[in-house]
Amino acid sequence: MSRVTLDARRLLCPMPVIRVQDKIETLTPGTILEAICTDPGVLNDIPAWCRINGHKVVESRSDRAEYTVVIEVGEAE
Amino acid sequence: MPQLAQFRIIHGFTRLTTKHNMTEQRKAVALISGGLDSLLAAKVIQEEGIHVEGINFYTGFCVEGHTHAIRKKDQKKSKRNNALWVAEQLGIKLHIVDIVEEYKDIVFNPKHGYGANLNPCLDCKIFMVSKALEWIKKKDFDFIITGEVIGQRPMSQRKETMPVVSGESGAEDLLLRPLCAKNLPETLAEREGWVERERLYDFSGRSRKLQMALAAKFGFKDYAQPAGGCCFLTDAQYSVKLADLWRARGSKQYEMDDIMLLKVGRHLRPAPHFKVIIAREEGESNFLQGYRKQFVTIKTISHGGPLALIDGEPSEADIELAARLVARYSQGRDADLVELEVEDREGSSHALKVEPIKPHEIPQEWHI
Numbered sequence: 536m537s538r539v540t541l542d543a544r545r546l547l548c549p550m551p552v553i554r555v556q557d558k559i560e561t562l563t564p565g566t567i568l569e570a571i572c573t574d575p576g577v578l579n580d581i582p583a584w585c586r587i588n589g590h591k592v593v594e595s596r597s598d599r600a601e602y603t604v605v606i607e608v609g610e611a612e
Numbered sequence: 613m614p615q616l617a618q619f620r621i622i623h624g625f626t627r628l629t630t631k632h633n634m635t636e637q638r639k640a641v642a643l644i645s646g647g648l649d650s651l652l653a654a655k656v657i658q659e660e661g662i663h664v665e666g667i668n669f670y671t672g673f674c675v676e677g678h679t680h681a682i683r684k685k686d687q688k689k690s691k692r693n694n695a696l697w698v699a700e701q702l703g704i705k706l707h708i709v710d711i712v713e714e715y716k717d718i719v720f721n722p723k724h725g726y727g728a729n730l731n732p733c734l735d736c737k738i739f740m741v742s743k744a745l746e747w748i749k750k751k752d753f754d755f756i757i758t759g760e761v762i763g764q765r766p767m768s769q770r771k772e773t774m775p776v777v778s779g780e781s782g783a784e785d786l787l788l789r790p791l792c793a794k795n796l797p798e799t800l801a802e803r804e805g806w807v808e809r810e811r812l813y814d815f816s817g818r819s820r821k822l823q824m825a826l827a828a829k830f831g832f833k834d835y836a837q838p839a840g841g842c843c844f845l846t847d848a849q850y851s852v853k854l855a856d857l858w859r860a861r862g863s864k865q866y867e868m869d870d871i872m873l874l875k876v877g878r879h880l881r882p883a884p885h886f887k888v889i890i891a892r893e894e895g896e897s898n899f900l901q902g903y904r905k906q907f908v909t910i911k912t913i914s915h916g917g918p919l920a921l922i923d924g925e926p927s928e929a930d931i932e933l934a935a936r937l938v939a940r941y942s943q944g945r946d947a948d949l950v951e952l953e954v955e956d957r958e959g960s961s962h963a964l965k966v967e968p969i970k971p972h973e974i975p976q977e978w979h980i
Contacts, residue, residue: 545902547872549670549693553710573902576693583696588705600898 538567544601548576552584559590559608566608567593577602585609638806639663640788641748642757643740644706645842646694648835649759649791652826654702656790657757660807664757666706667747668695669740671715672871673844694836701832711743712868719845720864724776729851731843733768734776741781748786755801760789761823762796762816771795791815791823844875853879856980860884860924869906873923876900879980880937886924887980888934890941893918905957910938913963914951917942932966939968 541558543551551572558568570581575597581604582592589609596603642654644666658664699706718739722732737760744756760769760777768777774796778787785799793802794814802809815822827835844850853874858864860881873889876896881887888910891897897919900909907921908931920938922931931954939950945968955961 549668549674549695549708550710552693552696553670553708556708580693580696583693583700584706584708587696587699587703 541570543570543572547574548580551577552580562608564608564610568606570604572602637663639753640755640757641665641667641753644668644695644698646698646836648823651698653757653759653790655830664704666699666704668708669711672712675842727767729848730854731845737768737777738780741783745783755786757788762792853980880978882978886926886930888920888937890920891918909955910935910952912942912952915942915944935964935966936969939966
């Protein structure tokens with residue numbers, strides 16, 4: 536299972552969501568995408584975007600000023 | 613009965629029609645702002661059995677809970693993105709499109725002019741519908757939905773502007789406004805029987821009572837109703853700051869960082885060639901920290917106080933004046949001297965002791 540990291544630091548929502556969305560378009564189902572962000576809003580928005588678009592958040596964590604959301608890319612329709 | 617409508621079926625079920633001799637699910641894209649009108653418009657068309665997906669355009673000027681939540685006092689408020697929330701309520705996909713760069717031309721040169729502030733609402737709507745048209749062509753969708761209501765907005769949602777939006781965007785009759793469709797000529801989706809015109813609405817005017825009643829009918833209890841729309845350009849104070857930025861730079865231009873910074877802090881311009889952005893509280897200081905490599909920064913050492921950025925090319929005397937302003941907004945405002953640290957873009961810093969500026973020494977016109 537391949538793993539890809541996305542640096543979305545210093546971006547305010549919805550830009551991190553857009554970066555995740557655009558990155559996922561280039562990835563195959565099952566790929567793990569780790570998005571590193573600084574806007575705490577991503578802890579709500581990226582999971583919401585994943586829920587409605589068929590991807591799975593496997594982990595969310597925060598470390599001081601950074602918020603990481605780990606996503607498993609779902610099947611494309 | 614038209615050939616395309618031969619699969620017209622019961623309200624609320626999947627609507628299938630024939631296209632190129634094949635049975636096909638009709639598809640519409642809804643412009644989702646996150647407000648009540650677009651939520652209802654998409655829901656009305658879903659109820660017609662159409663497959664609906666949402667599209668949301670990010671211009672950089674969108675009013676987002678997160679931008680407000682930079683301020684610490686607002687951090688306990690809900691941080692939800694309303695467009696995502698609406699999509700989730702509807703159970704539809706949402707495609708968020710970054711149009712920050714392309715949108716600049718709309719802000720700089722709106723063919724139909726600005727509204728009460730720097731809001732180019734009509735050009736904005738035309739642009740967004742034209743982008744949605746590009747999208748449906750690429751994705752093979754059948755038509756576009758917006759939550760527009762005749763008379764809802766003084767500039768962009770009037771009886772006369774409805775054909776302007778559909779015409780100049782190129783969408784023509786591919787654009788359906790379910791909430792006021794009965795006040796407008798039939799569109800393709802109605803003519804072809806993909807949706808039943810009689811089940812669409814004839815809302816008009818600024819009152820939201822009919823929308824609220826429809827929301828209740830659909831069981832929506834919680835929805836966003838942003839005052840003045842969802843765009844910072846409709847905000848008078850924000851527009852004044854943007855106009856000041858253009859004046860100072862001698863031309864209409866901005867980058868993403870500029871428009872973000874206009875939302876944050878207290879802005880004072882003591883001279884045309886520089887302005888000082890002073891955080892109003894801790895949350896804003898933390899946010900401004902992210903810009904330390906792009907601006908000269910000032911922070912207080914001897915007293916608690918805000919972080920400040922200097923936008924422009926300040927001289928030593930300008931930096932001292934900026935430091936006196938920062939001291940004025942620190943806990944040392946009544947002290948004889950306040951010590952501050954000035955850091956340049958390369959990270960070199962030096963200390964400075966200044967007398968806090970007195971309130972009467974700050975001309976009103978410095979406040980942007």
